[in-house]
Amino acid sequence: MALVIAAITGCKTGSFYPATPNTDYPYSFRWVPFINPRIIQDLSCWISDKGDQVVAINLTDSQDSNRYDADTQVREIEGQNPYVFVSTTNNDETSEFGYQYIGRTTSGINVLLTSDSEDGSGVFKKLLLVTFEHDQGISYDWDKKVTNTKKKRVLIRKAGEIFLGDRWAGELSVTGNSILVGQDTGWFTVSGGAGRKWFNHDQKTDIKIDLNR
Numbered sequence: 001m002a003l004v005i006a007a008i009t010g011c012k013t014g015s016f017y018p019a020t021p022n023t024d025y026p027y028s029f030r031w032v033p034f035i036n037p038r039i040i041q042d043l044s045c046w047i048s049d050k051g052d053q054v055v056a057i058n059l060t061d062s063q064d065s066n067r068y069d070a071d072t073q074v075r076e077i078e079g080q081n082p083y084v085f086v087s088t089t090n091n092d093e094t095s096e097f098g099y100q101y102i103g104r105t106t107s108g109i110n111v112l113l114t115s116d117s118e119d120g121s122g123v124f125k126k127l128l129l130v131t132f133e134h135d136q137g138i139s140y141d142w143d144k145k146v147t148n149t150k151k152k153r154v155l156i157r158k159a160g161e162i163f164l165g166d167r168w169a170g171e172l173s174v175t176g177n178s179i180l181v182g183q184d185t186g187w188f189t190v191s192g193g194a195g196r197k198w199f200n201h202d203q204k205t206d207i208k209i210d211l212n213r
Helices: 037-043 187-191
Strands: 056-058 073-075 083-090 093-104 110-116 124-141 146-166 172-175 178-181 207-210
Touching: 037 056, 037 083, 037 093, 037 110, 037 124, 037 146, 093 172, 110 172
Parallel strands: none
Antiparallel strands: 056 146, 073 083, 083 093, 093 110, 110 124, 124 146, 172 178, 178 207
């Protein structure tokens, strides 16, 4: 079975480990079984908010939970990693959230391109930066009257998020500890369209984002 993109080895709490085959968490950003898009959506900040609200989620108990129940769909993209998404139709309006895996920095940060059309008209693109780590939780067994203080969990942790814009389109790549964000060829930059202009950066050149830390 395929490994998770930033798979975990060892059992040291709060530490990041590089990818290793056949480890604790079999889910992936790139192949079946995919990490649930609803989990990724919960880490992403709302357009109406600033900063980071949800910064870590327990993948061990969340992947197949009722809270994140979703009919995950996959759109193949020639020569690239697939686009993994969920869509919801409500009152004849369809919203969609999905992600595409871009790459992993030398330091272990996984870079995802997310697409969110929750508000009905815009298609907001962001870079979501995440890591994986082991963690230990506390549980209690009422039958055995025993407390377990070392319940094993695998966390997906949000390192940060970079807003690209409404209907942003361009080349993305990860090299070393940097992300190369290519020139925006999306509708707003190409057409000079208004309306949601404040959501866009009129990006007409390539940008290099350093993630050294």
